[in-house]
Amino acid sequence: MNRRLFCLATAATLAGLPLASRAETLHATLYKNPDCSCCEGYATYLRDNGFAVDVKPTNDLAQISLNAGIPENLQGCHTMFIDGYVVDGHVPIKTIRKLLTERPTIAGITLPAMPTGSPGMVGQKRGPFTIYAVAKDGTVPTVYATE
Structure with missing residues (x-):
């Protein structure tokens, strides 16, 4: 196999892999209420x-959350x-990967409650989840994804 064909085949293979498999491990810091156990489940x-x-x-x-730009109601x-x-x-995770791949100019995303x-x-699950995009400038959040 020549070098060009090898590079194209490798690129095609990598494009189909999940983000975590293609790149170094992403590090996250999760702040939670000390008494909340579901947050530990989310971290897992x-x-x-x-x-x-x-x-x-x-x-x-x-x-x-407020300091990060997340409105109280979201x-x-x-x-x-x-x-x-x-x-x-x-x-x-699908929406987090979308965020990290698309890299929009927003502060972040939130799934309320x-x-x-x-x-x-x-x-x-009783229906779709609506995940909101939170802007850096404090404008009204918009729907980022529905899962």
Whole structure:
């Protein structure tokens, strides 16, 4: 096989691999309420999908979320910082990978509250999750993805 063909075949193979398989491990810092166990389940979910997660219990979670640009009415169960973005709540890995691949000029994304059946939460999923994009300039959040 010549060098050009080898390079093209390798590139095609890598394009089909998940983000975690193609790149070095992404490191995330997840802030959570000290008494919350579902956040640990979410951290495990992220680790199972190739992320290195440092969990930091805090009693200032609401303020951390606000400081990151997440409006109070859209805050999730925990706040995570990864590769220059904030990810609030039980956001599915597919949407996190979309964010990290597309690299939009936003502060981050959020899945408000604690939806049943979302990653780290118990129960059956009852419908699509709406994940919002949070702008850096404080403008009204918009829908980023529905899963």
